[in-house]
Amino acid sequence: MEWSLDRQMPQKMPQSQKRVDTAQAGTEDFGDLLDLLRAHHEAKLHLCEELEAIADSLPDRVSPQACLMAARRVVATVYDAHDFEDSVLWPVLRRNRPEDVRLEASLSRLHHEHLEDESYAEELASVLTDWAMCVGSRAEATGYMLRGFFGAVRRHIAFEREHLVPILEQIKRASDKS
Ligand SMILES: [Fe+2]
Secondary structure, X not given: OOOOOOOOOOOOOOHHHOOOOOOOOOOOOHHHHHHHHHHHHHHHHHHHHHHHHHHHHOOOOOOHHHHHHHHHHHHHHHHHHHHHHHHHHHHHHHHHOOOOHHHHHHHHHHHHHHHHXXXXXXXXXXXXXXXXXXXXXXXXXXXXXXXXXXXXXXXXXXXXXXXXXXXXXXXXXHHHHO
């Protein structure tokens, strides 16, 4: 295997702050691809939990430290996951299911959602940095923005679990038999 889930991760970094490193991913080890997709999902779900806690604490109980941590992680977590899917996972799925029209429709939908989430994540990082610096404003709008983001991310993950994971599992089973 050429890559792993925690290559180059600092030893003392808490689980929720780990980044999934897929920089050298490129083989067709379907078990590893499934593990990586699940690891990215877990990383994003951890992020969603943290963002939800921030949204629930606005404005009076908000923790500047929590906002700073989230601001630092939100863009990287989203981009890491999208990079893995766009550059590694989807090409593998397309190669193994070249005639699958429904798969192509799913990937097209997911691609658009990735673009939206990336743009949203960058905006959120900026807003969370303001709250970390104690200059945040418009708590209601910030809460609305946070809930819109983590709601969309959770729906995106649910869609991938329902539509992509079973396909990858089928491809893996067929590969294991051959
Ligand atoms: Fe995705």
